[in-house]
Amino acid sequence: MKVLVSVKRVVDYNVKVRVNADNSGVDLSNAKMSMNPFCEIAVEEAIRLKEKGIANEVVVVSVGPKAAQDTLRTALALGADRGILVETEEQVESLGVAKVLQKVVQEEQPGLVILGKQAIDSDNNQTGQMLAALTGMGQGTFASEVLVDGESVAVTREIDGGLQTVSLKLPAIVTTDLRLNEPRYASLPNIMKAKKKPLETKTPESLGVDVKPRVKVLKVEAPEARKAGVQVNSVAELVGKLKAEAGVI
Amino acid sequence: MSILVIAEHNNVELKDATRNVVAAAQAIGAEVDVLVAGFSCSDVAEAAAKLTGVRNIILAESKAYEHQLAENISALLLEVAKDYSHILAASSTMGKNLLPRVAAALDVAQISDIISVESPDTFKRPIYAGNAIATVQSAEPVNVITVRTTAFDAVSTTGAAQIIKVFNDIDCGLSAFVSDQLVESERPELGSANIVVSGGRGMGSGENFSILESLADKMGAAVGASRAAVDSGFVPNDMQVGQTGKIVAPDLYIAAGISGAIQHLAGMKDSKYIVAINNDPEAPIFQVADFGLVADLFEAIPELEAAV
Structure with missing residues (x-):
């Protein structure tokens, strides 16, 4: 079975982003960029499926600028077999990414597609579900366990209040949640080897997909800052303030 | 419209x-x-x-x-x-x-x-x-x-x-329900509780969350956790408060042993009152807390339980 994994290049999760002075967006110049953490979990899951002999090929795809090559090379160093960059300078929205991925799915015919549940920049949590709609596949979102069994996959999902397990007919779409696995680090020899792995470049146009944004960003602002309060010196003082000043207990 | x-x-x-x-x-x-x-x-x-x-x-x-x-x-x-x-x-x-x-x-x-x-x-x-x-x-x-x-x-x-x-009955046949494992709890739901007591990496282990649960039961509160506590395997992910977990805005949010990573703050900063208990006076959580207490949470939490 072939497994397709999509990865996104985003600002590193340790970077505290700042809003531009003209409120047009956030300032990412010189910011460290990395693979979206949920996408790392997706890559790891695909590699584990290959190690178990369930998958025979892991293909990674990214929709983004030329620099997203680095993100694909990271995935190749972790163990993916080949990469596809769908290169565009446009800020592609979830629906656009899903449409691009739909074309890649048509070409590659994977048995399973794994995506991160959400990117930590746009925080949309949409692409996997949208891809499932466009390809007419079943969806196992927010996965904490993925068990492939012949023609179907059992996905345990993190839902409000606990877990839900669903069975999906393959091919299917899975999006990852935090506890699915703990991603490995790439070893130096594997980083070197990854440089020789095949990486193909396409464009949304060559795939016949219009990725122009549908939603206009009018303005981006810093959130209202919360004022720091007071230090209390004892539990008794804390309880006193909660009763008298806050009135919440 | x-x-x-x-x-x-x-x-x-x-x-x-x-x-x-x-x-x-x-x-x-x-x-x-x-x-x-x-x-x-x-x-x-x-x-x-x-x-x-x-x-x-x-x-x-x-x-x-x-x-x-x-x-x-x-x-x-x-x-x-x-x-x-x-x-x-x-x-x-x-x-x-x-x-x-x-x-x-x-x-x-x-x-x-x-x-x-x-x-x-x-x-x-x-x-x-x-x-x-x-x-x-x-x-x-x-x-x-x-x-x-x-x-x-x-x-x-x-x-x-x-x-x-x-009268509409569409089964696409793409997916089937297998089972639910829902956490049975007498406590209020995290998303709608008036008081939330959350623990972070400073809790040290899943077992130690029992002191938070005990406090929560006394106060009629829900129990939450930071992503660090979930990642460390202390508690399940459905307890996670933060951008990648649940967004809460209770009247009172008590953060114990939580440093205050930006992704956690995104999940609770709209709470009416925030209390932070942490032994590190430099922890960023104190910058958003209405009431900060620099203390060992293993002493402060039981003391708080006795006092409320």
């Missing part, structure tokens, strides 16, 4: 989140209907009919909708939601699972996790884990939107909407 709200429920009870989503819908326009899709869920429809200001309840009962499978419910929505200008659901795991599938099927963009309605086509939503707030405008014929429920005050229950049954 008319708005369809997807009810959040478990076939028995209407979840409170629906009341907040109806409030967001009413900020967009006056004609608000609620879809109750499930199985043997007429009690839920009755409860939804009482929500103030709702016009009609659309009730679709089928085995295919019992477990809110996105494949089947989105197919139902494509049938019943044709005439609406807006489709809204809570930004819960149910809403997040379902609505993007509906949006893509309608070939429209979705707007996730709105925190305010500026006009019927313009909304505010947090991005970058709440480090920035974007104002976005949609030009789509249908606006598919998930709502951050803590940002909207719940509507009351003085209504008397009409219940309209639809």
Whole structure:
């Protein structure tokens, strides 16, 4: 079975982003960029499926600028077999990414597609579900366990209040949640080897997909800052303030 | 302009989140209907009919909708939601699972996790884990939107909407429900509790969370955790408060042993009062806390329990 994994290049999760002075967006110049953490979990899951002999090929795809090559090379160093960059300078929205991925799915015919549940920049949590709609596949979102069994996959999902397990007919779409696995680090020899792995470049146009944004960003602002309060010196003082000043207990 | 709200429920009870989503819908326009899709869920429809200001309840009962499978419910929505200008659901795991599938099927963009309605086509939503707030405008014929429920005050229950049954029974055959493992708890739900007691990496282990649970039981509070505590394997992910977990805004939020990473703050900074208990005086959590106590939480938490 072939497994397709999509990865996104985003600002590193340790970077505290700042809003531009003209409120047009956030300032990412010189910011460290990395693979979206949920996408790392997706890559790891695909590699584990290959190690178990369930998958025979892991293909990674990214929709983004030329620099997203680095993100694909990271995935190749972790163990993916080949990469596809769908290169565009446009800020592609979830629906656009899903449409691009739909074309890649048509070409590659994977048995399973794994995506991160959400990117930590746009925080949309949409692409996997949208891809499932466009390809007419079943969806196992927010996965904490993925068990492939012949023609179907059992996905345990993190839902409000606990877990839900669903069975999906393959091919299917899975999006990852935090506890699915703990991603490995790439070893130096594997980083070197990854440089020789095949990486193909396409464009949304060559795939016949219009990725122009549908939603206009009018303005981006810093959130209202919360004022720091007071230090209390004892539990008794804390309880006193909660009763008298806050009135919440 | 008319708005369809997807009810959040478990076939028995209407979840409170629906009341907040109806409030967001009413900020967009006056004609608000609620879809109750499930199985043997007429009690839920009755409860939804009482929500103030709702016009009609659309009730679709089928085995295919019992477990809110996105494949089947989105197919139902494509049938019943044709005439609406807006489709809204809570930004819960149910809403997040379902609505993007509906949006893509309608070939429209979705707007996730709105925190305010500026006009019927313009909304505010947090991005970058709440480090920035974007104002976005949609030009789509249908606006598919998930709502951050803590940002909207719940509507009351003085209504008397009409219940309209639809007989629709679509099972796509793409997915099947296997099982639920829900955490049975006497404590209030994390998302709607008035008081939340959360622990972080400083708790040291899952067993140590028992002191927070004991305090929570005394205060009638829900128990939460930071992502660090979840990643460390102390507690399950459904307890996670933060941008990648639940967004809460209780009257009182007590953070114990939580350093205050930006992604955690994004999940609780709208709480009315924040108490931080941490032995590190430099912890960033103190910058957002109304009341900060630099102390060993293993001494302070039992002392607090005794004092409240």
